[in-house]
Amino acid sequence: MTLNLNRREWLTGAAATGALLSGASASAQTFMTPNVNPTAENPIRAHFNENVYGQSKIARKAMIDAFDHSHEYAFSAFFELRNIMAELEDIAPEYVGMGAGSTEFLEKAAVFNKVDGGALLTPLPTYGDILRFSKSLNTKIIGVPVGEDMAIDLNAMRAAYTDEVKLIYLCNPNNPCPTIIEKKALREFCIEMSEKATILIDEAYYEYVDNPDFESMISLVKENKNIIVTRTASKIHAFAGIRIGVCFAHPDLIKRMFGLFSNTLNYTAMKGAIASYQDFEYQTFLKQKNQQCLKIVNKMCDDLNLEYVKSNANFTFFNAGRPSKEVQETMKKHHILTGREFKPFTNWVRLSMTKPEEIQHFSNIYRKEFG
Secondary structure, eight states, X not given: OOOOOOHHHHHHHHHHHHHHHHGGGSOGGGSSSOOOSOOSSSOEEESSOOOTTOSOHHHHHHHHHHGGGTTSOOHHHHHHHHHHHHHHTTOOGGGEEEESSTHHHHHHHHHHHHHTTOEEEEEESOOOHHHHHXXXXXXXXXXXXXXXXXXXXXXXXXXXXXXXXXXXXXXXXXXXXXXXXXXXXXXXXXXXXXXTSEEEEEOTTGGGOOOTTOOOOGGGGGTOTTEEEEEESSSTTOOTTTOOEEEEEOHHHHHHHHSSOOOOSOHHHHHHHHHHTTOHHHHHHHHHHHHHHHHHHHHHHHHTTOOEXXXXXXXEEEEOXXXXXXXXXXXXXXXXXXXXXXXXXXXXEEEEOOOHHHHHHHHHHHHHHHO
């Protein structure tokens, strides 16, 4: 008997078969069911700031459907996604670039900074990709410690600036400290310092922010040739392993970074992103779940008198009063993965928000071990 299946039918059948064969070993992280009985093979992943709920059903269907056209070049999908990103941010399409996650933009900015012979000015600690890549290029890095409130200190950044600096990196909200930069102060800083250097503002956690003091800086790129704002689908859209990122900048910068357009993006990923970015209901659901998780861990910290940073992202940062490596190893025995050590805050633990039931399980174990 000959079976004539299209790609969608084959993928759907294969997925169902895989789920049946894998049985209990299937990762609970890709389903709505919370993982409250973690194992070594299926731990609670509270270490990488992922969206453990996975992509929305609408985005998944769009990606499965896309396989019927995945043999075709992806030009039309590229322009469709770019136009949606432009419409969502009320900006012309020529101000939008896209890549395989926001890492691509950070690394390109580091390369151009090196080509231009510039130093990198950055807060510390912060997201490490652009620092690691700049170090690999032997770029001079000027690091500015965050303030006592764990927030990025813009006055200290100004004071640390030298004529060598051609690139300033700001992660807002920051990582591993989930603080924000007050919107008026940031806008003034960007307008002032963009006359001296290119400013890259990494807004990876933008969708999770619920703080009136926060504002995206995308509006500044309309009239400023030295400001870049990056976003990623890796967080709330759960595209960490699928890879979609968006970059907003003046058309001159976009052309330098991407040429006229990029055809390196995955067609299936772009079709999924087109659906996901318009699935506002699912995004609202995820933000609600994130807030529920934060309330649980904040209560744990309050009950145990642990200092913590009020989170503006999908993770928290708290002072365990002991080495974070000790917490990491202890929780790993219970099949719960927590963030690595972040110097100089070696007693602080970065904990990603997963599902409320899983965070409650973490809290119960933490209280038992360290309470």
